[in-house]
Amino acid sequence: MRKITFSIPVVVFCLLTLNLAAQTDFTTTPTAQSLIASSKAILEAQRTGNVGAAQPLLATDFRSIGSEGKWHSRADFLDDVKDAELKDYRMYNVQAIALNSDAVLITFNCIIHEPEGDYGLAPRYQHISDTWVKQGEHWLLKFQQSSPLRPID
Numbered sequence: 001m002r003k004i005t006f007s008i009p010v011v012v013f014c015l016l017t018l019n020l021a022a023q024t025d026f027t028t029t030p031t032a033q034s035l036i037a038s039s040k041a042i043l044e045a046q047r048t049g050n051v052g053a054a055q056p057l058l059a060t061d062f063r064s065i066g067s068e069g070k071w072h073s074r075a076d077f078l079d080d081v082k083d084a085e086l087k088d089y090r091m092y093n094v095q096a097i098a099l100n101s102d103a104v105l106i107t108f109n110c111i112i113h114e115p116e117g118d119y120g121l122a123p124r125y126q127h128i129s130d131t132w133v134k135q136g137e138h139w140l141l142k143f144q145q146s147s148p149l150r151p152i153d
Contacts, residue, residue: 032096032104035139039106039130040091042141049084059133059140067123067146077144088113102134103142109149123148 026032038057045054055078062074072080094108107129131143 026098027094027096029096031139032098032106035104035106035130035132036094036096036108038132038139038141039094039108039128042130042144043086043089043091043110046081046086047084047088049082051078051082054078054081057141059135059142062141062143064144065146067126067148086112099131104132104139106130106132125149 027036042054042057045051045057058074058077060074062077064072064077066072090111091108092111094106097105097107099105107127110126110128112124112126125148127147127149129145129147130141132139133142134140
């Protein structure tokens with residue numbers, strides 16, 4: 001009878017590789033791609049001042065923490081959308097993480113371009129996390145947090 005031996009580093013490497021592949025694969029799923037598009041639609045609504053586009057994507061109990069670290073209600077968020085304070089943006093390093101079958105976390109970095117004369121009000125580089133929850137047949141944004149990225153990040 002032959003005895004099979006495994007090297008601990010080889011086993012750990014295999015498990016980490018499988019775990020990383022499972023996390024990476026979710027970002028490419030149709031659900032993740034749809035929610036990434038919805039996160040982008042929220043940013044686009046903020047850029048254009050389109051409250052009608054943002055409103056149906058937000059849960060009724062939506063809350064956010066802005067880049068200044070303060071809590072905002074759904075109404076506060078929609079008021080900010082209406083004011084269209086975002087001139088332009090660029091999303092990058094987008095990732096999707098399934099929290100369970102009814103909740104997904106979309107995270108991304110964003111370069112924010114502010115209107116002329118408003119420099120310094122919002123950090124130019126931000127990390128944004130969107131928590132999407134499935135309610136019935138619809139995915140709704142339940143929570144968003146914007147964190148400034150420091151130059152050393």
